[in-house]
Amino acid sequence: MQVRPFNQPAPRLGNQYDEDRVLRSVLARRFGGEVPAAVAEPLREMGRLAGGELYQAQLDDRLNEPRLVQWDAWGNRVDAIELSPLWRRAERLAAEYGLVATGYEPGHGALARTVQFALVHLFHPSTDLYSCPLAMTDGAARTLLESGNQALIERAVPHLTSRDPARFWTSGQWMTESTGGSDVGASETVAQRDGERWRLWGRKWFTSAATSQMALTLARPEGNGPGGRGLALFYVETRDDAGRLDGIEVLRLKDKLGTRKVPTAELVLDGTPAVAVAGESDGIRRIVPMLTLTRTWNSVCAASFMRRGVALAMDYARRREAFGRPLARQPLHVQTLAAMQAEYEAAFHLCFELIHLLGRAEHGEAGEDERALLRLMTALTKLTTGKQAVAVSTEAIECFGGAGYVEDTGLPVIVRDAQVLPIWEGTTNVLSLELLKACGDGVSLEVLRRRLARCARAGTDDRLVAAASVANAAADRALAWYRRAAESGPEALQAQARGFALTLGRATALALMCEHAQWSLDHEQDARARAAALAFATTRIDLLDAIEPDDAKLLVE
Template structure:
């Protein structure tokens, strides 16, 4: 007897803008009503591409990875990097949709960043992390504008913010060396000055998106002191007038766990021509605008990956039957999916609060308190959402059982690519220490606490209970900070991660409560409140560290 085997239908995606209640609701709130027609058309078109043509192209492109061709047929060193078809398509779309340009256009004022990152949120998970060069491009444009270097602004910024694919440039960010990624003050790249200008010598161990037309990089001018203060920020155009790499060798492409479509290279600078962006010192300080932008992109991409994993898992739960009914009707599976949705919504609102602060700061709409909050929130949001993305993406592919472990379903890559988010642009520990610095004398923490109070104010009884969990966790973290600050730096460092994650999750919960209150009033929709209550049931307070003596015993 011939038996026809059962084949499970694959999960499907619809229009990723129309299907994302959370994104549509946030935009309605920020714009105070309907999204402007032109912006809405772009969002819906991007949503259709992300859930349809681009998603299918991503599945079809699964086995393609960038390839390094170091020599041509006649023995000439060419160091050409061949990109995947999807990446070539993504570059054109990024320019046409203004994924960088939108953030610099005056039409929407402080909301330009919100609209920009709404588009990025849709674009990112269907384009194999093409967001990586875009993040650095955005950061380079902002850094050059803030530098006041008129010649470089005139030369590069129109390309970096162009909507014309033929004129559009991307930028690299060359900081990481084998001496250390986060300890940039240990950089060994040297800058020498000759009759023609600056030349750079050294090895950059990890340069993402190595096909960019320009890069911003740190190097130490000869004679400068050691450490970060002795570094300078330089602008490099990667190719000469003939289109050849300009005294740059690509030693190899990195063989990475994830983000395998991103051409991450190890480069050797052999007297590469460069231009000082803002003097011959203080390069770390001068590159801060770039880090602010790349960390913001990192955060948005974390929420975007969560959304993709949850969207696929929810669709699959409606299609997959087990024990006589769809998974979506199984109480335990429904609990799992609800928890993932709540985690996504919390991360989303944390990200778009950061974006809102960024947009206001760039347009001079925020006061000093908001600028202090922006500095705090940049580290807080990135470290919190990076950890969330890994946890949610892992849980999401578990929702598929064995299919989630099979490569040609296109599901495992979500976990691999999400794993870069807690690492790139500062690990959780490094950002926790940066958060301590951003706390300063405690003033920024008072501003954050006031923001939480606004978020949870005037809530109904159920939301008020969730809000009280947020404020109680934040208050405990702030009490710990005040006590530990008097006990010395080692005491602060020991619990810095728990302190940071507690503040991050407490802030996310307060923001989720705030949006839920708005949604109940303006949309008569209780789903955001359900998300707030579900997120409040998770572990918000992350304080608690191993005793120092026990930690020493376990490690040493």
């Protein structure tokens, strides 16, 4: 008798807009109860592409990675980077759907950023990290607009925000050198004046998306002092009129754990022509608008990766039978999936609160308190969601058992790519220290505390009121710790900065979940957002407890 072998079913994705209740609910709330057709239609189309054509292309093209061709057949140095078909397709779609442009167009007012990042949320996990150059492009456009350099604004911004693929440019962000990624002030790149322009000399250790048409980079004009104040921000167009790299050599592509589809290169600037963006010093201060945007993109991509892992795991649970019934009907597995969904919803609410503040600030609608909250939330959201993405993506592939560990299922890449999110745009520790600076005398913390209190006051459901009290208790403890530690000096603050930051991040996420859940109960008669808030409230929100400083020193000596 022939025995027919059992094969596990592959997970499938449907329209990622229609299937993402959280995204649709938050958009409905922002738009006063219903998502306008002009907003919903392109999102639904992007959701169809993300769950269909693009996802399948990603699976089919799994092994195709960027390739550096340094020399042509006749011995000429060309440094050509060959990209995958999906990356080329993603570039065109990004322009046509306005993945950057939407944030700068007037149609949606202060909600332009909300619509833009809803598109990003759908686009990101199916396009092999093409969100990376888009994030830097968005950051470059905002930085140039805020620089006041009219010549550069007129030259570059129409390209960076174009919907025409033939005109669309992406921008690099060349900051990292071998002296350190976070210690930007230690940059060794030198700028020499050459008439009206400058020429740059140095080595950029880690430049993501090295195929961009332009870049913003830091260099130290000759004669300037050390540290961040001595650096200036420069604008570079990467190719000359003949299409050749202009004073730039590509030494190699980086061999990375993840984000392997992103052409990350090590470059030498060998007299690269450049233009000073805004003066000849204070370059680090000039890149703050860029970091605000790239950290927001990083946060949204973290939530988006979490959503992808959860979507695949849930679909698989409905198809895979074990011990006589589907995984989706096994109580322990249901608990696991529910916890993953709750973490995703927490991350999503953090992201879209940040995005709402960003949109209001850019359109002149944010008051002083909201601007202070935006500064806090940028670091808070990025560091919190980065850690969540790694945890949830790891849990997601475990839901597939051994299949999650097998490369040709396309599942392991979720973990590898998510691992970059706590690193890019500032590690968890670096952002925790930046958060301390943003807290200053504690005024901005009081603004955050009032926002959380407002979330609590929105609740009328008894269980949501109780969950909101968990968030507020954790935030109160964090603020009390901050006041005590500030009196003890910077060493005491730094020692527990990570626990402080993550406590505030998770407390804020829980409060926002409770606020939205009450709205969803009242306006959508949907209890699922409440279930997510209650589930998240059972997790560890207060992470302030840390190793005693003396014990920590003993352990690392």
